Amino acid sequence: MxxxxxxxxxxxxxxxxxxxxxxxxxxxxxxxxxxxxxxxxxxxxxxxxxxxxxxxxxxxxxxxxxxxxxxxxxxxxxxxxxxxxxxxxxxxxxxxxxxxxxxxxxxxxxxxxxxxxxxxxxxxxxxxxxxxxxxxxxxxxxxxxxxxxxxxxxxxxxxxxxxxxxxxxxxxxxxxxxxxxxxxxxxxxxxxxxxxxxxxxxxxxxxxxxxxxxxxxxxxxxxxxxAPNTPTGPRDLLLTPDQMTLQIHESIGHPLELDRILGDERNYAGTSFVKTSDFGSLQYGSKLLNVTFDPEIPEQLASYGYDDDGTQASKQFLIRDGVLERPLGGALSQYRSGMEGVANSRASSWNRAPIDRMANLNIEPGDQTMQQLIGGIEHGILMSTNRSWSIDDARNKFQFGCEWGQLIENGELKGVVKNPNYRAISAQFWRNLSAVGDASTFKVLGTPNCGKGEPNQVIRVGHASPACVFANVDVFGGDA
Amino acid sequence: MSHQTQFTALVDWLQGAIGRQERFTLSYNAEASDFIRFNHGKVRQAGHVQQASVYFKLIEDARHADLNLTLSGDEAVDRQRLGEALHQLRETLTLLPVDPYLLLNDEAWQSSNVLDVPLPDSAHVVEQIAQLSEGLDLVGIYAAGPIYRGFASSNGARGWHQANSFNFDWSLFHQNGQAVKANYAGHEWNDEVFSKRFALAREQLAFLGQPSHTLAPGQYRAYLAPAALEEVLGMLCWGGFSAQSLADKTSPLQRLYDGQASLNPLVSLDEQVSGSLSPAFSSEGYPRSDLSLVVAGAAKDRLIDSRSAAEYDLTANGAGWGESPSALNMHGGSLALDDVLKELGTGLYISNLWYLNFSDRAAGRITGMTRFATFWVEDGKIEAPVSTMRFDDSIFSLLGGALEQLTTERELILSASTYSQRQTASNLLPGALLSRLTLTL
Structure with missing residues (x-):
């Protein structure tokens, strides 16, 4: 070594x-x-x-x-x-x-x-x-x-x-x-x-x-x-951690990257619906939403002691009780904006320069077991394992698809459905967070493939999350 | 020492180092690139990247393993690294079973293509960009420099591809957040040509100052400019023409290739490697063929790498990694560019699409967003920019029943992708007039 x-x-x-x-x-x-x-x-x-x-x-x-x-x-x-x-x-x-x-x-x-x-x-x-x-x-x-x-x-x-x-x-x-x-x-x-x-x-x-x-x-x-196709219409949506990963990544992580907010990525990865003036006041999600930048879970993909500019990393709340507190901005973005951020200046390798990236971006556990989450849904659907993701350049209007769907009726899991998709708007979606799973539903996951930057960079990011329920989401299936 | 000389020296050394029963293929990738990022019309981040690597496959007794190795550019150091790689691969082969799908090209083919027109100094380019963007909110990246690709096999095949190129990919933003996207790329930088491109983008920016038009979800007539159509066709490249994906039943064009569906007879797609910017050989050592992927709406050729050829008893045609096209050429139609707005009548003029993915891959259904300079057109006149909208529609509609016309004029779009290294892919595409595009959000 x-x-x-x-x-x-x-x-x-x-x-x-x-x-x-x-x-x-x-x-x-x-x-x-x-x-x-x-x-x-x-x-x-x-x-x-x-x-x-x-x-x-x-x-x-x-x-x-x-x-x-x-x-x-x-x-x-x-x-x-x-x-x-x-x-x-x-x-x-x-x-x-x-x-x-x-x-x-x-x-x-x-x-x-x-x-x-x-x-x-x-x-x-x-x-x-x-x-x-x-x-x-x-x-x-x-x-x-x-x-x-x-x-x-x-x-x-x-x-x-x-x-x-x-x-x-x-x-x-x-x-x-x-x-x-x-x-x-x-x-x-x-x-x-x-x-x-x-x-x-x-x-x-x-x-x-x-x-x-x-x-x-x-x-x-x-x-x-x-299985039949996923039915069309509004339902309560229960996402397991292997879909929450993508949900967090696309509609919390990217919009909170400070270099996007400062305009660096507008030609490629995009901008953000979040403005610098939103920090400290924007009700990003319901009061159940607590989001952290957490480099201190040892096994998580983007745990590290220091970022690639040499800034020491520590756990920070980005969203607390639903209120937006802090962006994902490394030392340089903090210097440019005058805002407090996190140690997330990262490069994909020696041949690419560090920029603001997600690292470990997690949702803190709530207080409900999986059984309680399901039991609390009258007309809903469970979706697992991301397979499709699409979101606008401001990270607001999204449509995501999963491999596995299972209907929920009157608090019970019912039949399997295929091609489960849902679409919503980030700025509204997180405010519909109606239940958060406890530590027993919490999983430490991540992806090796987050693309961003000019020149382009692919980097590893970690996401840990409990299962979560969102009220009244538009869901639909496929054509097959 | 030139890159080609360095590569040749390594090949010669390796040829002498391998045993009688051993064979190898060695592909070479290198670049020396300036990367200059802009934000708000100023240089946000500037740098230079020099890198070189070989992709080394060692074969013995139908067993094989691959090692991608970064080179240093120093002959002695690289010879030592290659020697260590040879040792590692030899040890690895002892742990592997015979691969039933190993298929090597034994031909000692030769190929060479060198385009070394000098590029301007990057400082000159930045100076011109700075002058033209005075007072404008410009954001983007200038990437430029030589790219090198090489191939050699122990059977005597040799390929070399070398080109100087630049790609300036940029956007001009209006203060209301709307933007126009533009690109200037090629082998020979011309100040006058660039100024004209810039002026065109600046003209389009003026249209974006008007209050935006808000659309409700529904179906609309639409014109997809070549850059927008490229995004749609890009989804087909996710396994659409791949022999393995078709055999595994995961191709979004499964129904087309199985004869269960067809595209509009206007649609003809070629993989046109000859005359493109891509190397004429694949990294696994096959000369790449020109292919007719779709002819008059019906599936024809598929992209086949050596592994698929062996597994499915097909003939390899030089497909690269993932069996994706890298020089897609769509035949033009009869719609004159000047007539686009008139023929569109009332509907959407879409310059770019963004972040596409599948809603239902097996059914060829895709979703994505409008981005950059999308306009609402009424009675053939641009009325207002349109705020970002999501579409969700089937390939078999967009390039099938809903396709009315393709433009005669086509646009050569050079890839601005720089993941790991600068890419050489390109697409030659027309614009497409659609009778309906389904917007959902």
């Missing part, structure tokens, strides 16, 4: 620069993606990626250069490239960062159980093969796949103010999906995949629940193919 640390520090110390401030962020990521599809192991996809980003500040103007050449000469060349760009573009710079305080911390952060050996490649394939073989023989089951992703990331941040932050993390992404087809319609049921990932070791595979799950997932795919 941190094998390159001493050498990197030497090279950083030897860099020559006339900049008032400069920093280096080195990232090495090794990854392994394994998959067994219809009982046939697919070839392993391995990756070793390594590079560094040098950032300079000259007369309040910052520029960066990222390089795959981490030799002394390569780092020096990148530093000089950044210096040239900072000077050339200074007359047109939007920001004057002369007064922007820089990081000075020195610390290490490690994922939980990082010292525990992860199962070997052979053991992983055996596990995936066993699960794949558990899918029952049925000619309607036309495809199934069991997968396991593993990413080890080491990052070292150094700057000319003396900061030295080292973080070593391991991310695990198990997944399972089964597709059923009846000659006309196809339905896929899944577990994990884009809706799950955690930091840690082998225990994450068990935590995802894929071990021994294949037969049940296959059975649910078959149930869906035989």
């Amino acid at each position: 941190f094998d390159f640390s001493a050498q990197l520090k030497q090279r950083f110390a030897a860099l020559q620069s006339s900049a008032q401030f400069f920093s280096l962020r080195y990232v090495k990521q090794t990854s392994q993606h394994l998959s067994v599809r219809k009982n046939v192991p697919e070839p392993p996809q391995l990756s070793i990626d390594e590079g560094a980003m040098l950032t300079v500040r000259i007369n309040g103007v910052e520029a960066y250069a990222a390089t795959n050449d981490i030799s002394q000469r390569g780092l020096q060349a990148a530093l000089e490239q950044a210096e040239i760009q900072a000077r050339q573009l200074a007359p047109h710079s939007l920001l004057d960062l002369r007064e922007h305080v820089v990081a000075t911390s020195r610390a290490d952060y490690l994922s939980p159980n990082l010292s525990n050996a992860f199962p070997s490649l052979g053991e992983c394939y055996a596990l995936l093969g066993s699960e794949s073989a558990s899918v029952p023989r049925d000619e309607r089951l036309v495809n199934w796949q069991v997968s396991l992703g593993l990413e080890n990331v080491e990052q070292i941040y150094l700057n000319s103010a003396g900061a030295e932050i080292r973080q070593a993390q391991r991310f695990v992404f198990p997944g399972l999906s089964v597709t059923a087809y009846d000659g006309q319609d196809s339905q896929t049921r899944s577990l994990g995949r884009e809706n799950f990932g955690q930091q840690g070791s082998a225990e994450v595979i068990a935590s995802c629940g894929i071990i021994g799950a294949a037969a049940n997932v296959a059975d649910q795919a078959l149930q869906l193919i035989m």
